[in-house]
Amino acid sequence: NAGVTQTPKFQVLKTGQSMTLQCAQDMNHEYMSWYRQDPGMGLRLIHYSVGAGITDQGEVPNGYNVSRSTTEDFPLRLLSAAPSQTSVYFCASRGFAGGTGELFFGEGSRLTVL
């Protein structure tokens, strides 16, 4: 099993450009989420999904869109990139939407916005 796979690993954008960070999991997990990690700020939840067709906002959703058309995929879209979105982005999933359980993380996507 590959677990949680994120692409690309590195990306440089110019201000105003758009892009999509891809996340796929092969564990048939209901729950998927996106976090951003910034120095001194820890990890902050951007958006999450409890199943196909269902998404909701986290702590810092502004500037990001998500969709969940399949159980496996949860892409994160930046419609008009800003330097403040320079960060490391992590996708994470867990088996069941409700209840407790460990999160499985991808290896991260490092985004720089110039």
Next chain:
Amino acid sequence: SQQGEEDPQALSIQEGENATMNCSYKTSINNLQWYRQNSGRGLVHLILIRSNEREKHSGRLRVTLDTSKKSSSLLITASRAADTASYFCATDWGGSNYKLTFGKGTLLTVNP
């Protein structure tokens, strides 16, 4: 927002010594989790402790939870150089199991 805060921010010890990291949080929780992150990598789950548990062990890890003080500690015994990493506590947020919030982490360095 509900968030755990780890203490200390950084910890440097010698191989073989024990390492203790603490986490404080703001509101009631259903469970608390600890994760490890090696430099440049994703986070890896270490252990979960539920709100009705006081102590839990996993190998060289021992986690305690004091809900009256809203705090948790992670003890790594007989540390190894390979334990060098950042350690994060994570709690559910506002009674929701859907939103797991992380602290800023403790950077542990284990010197050979």
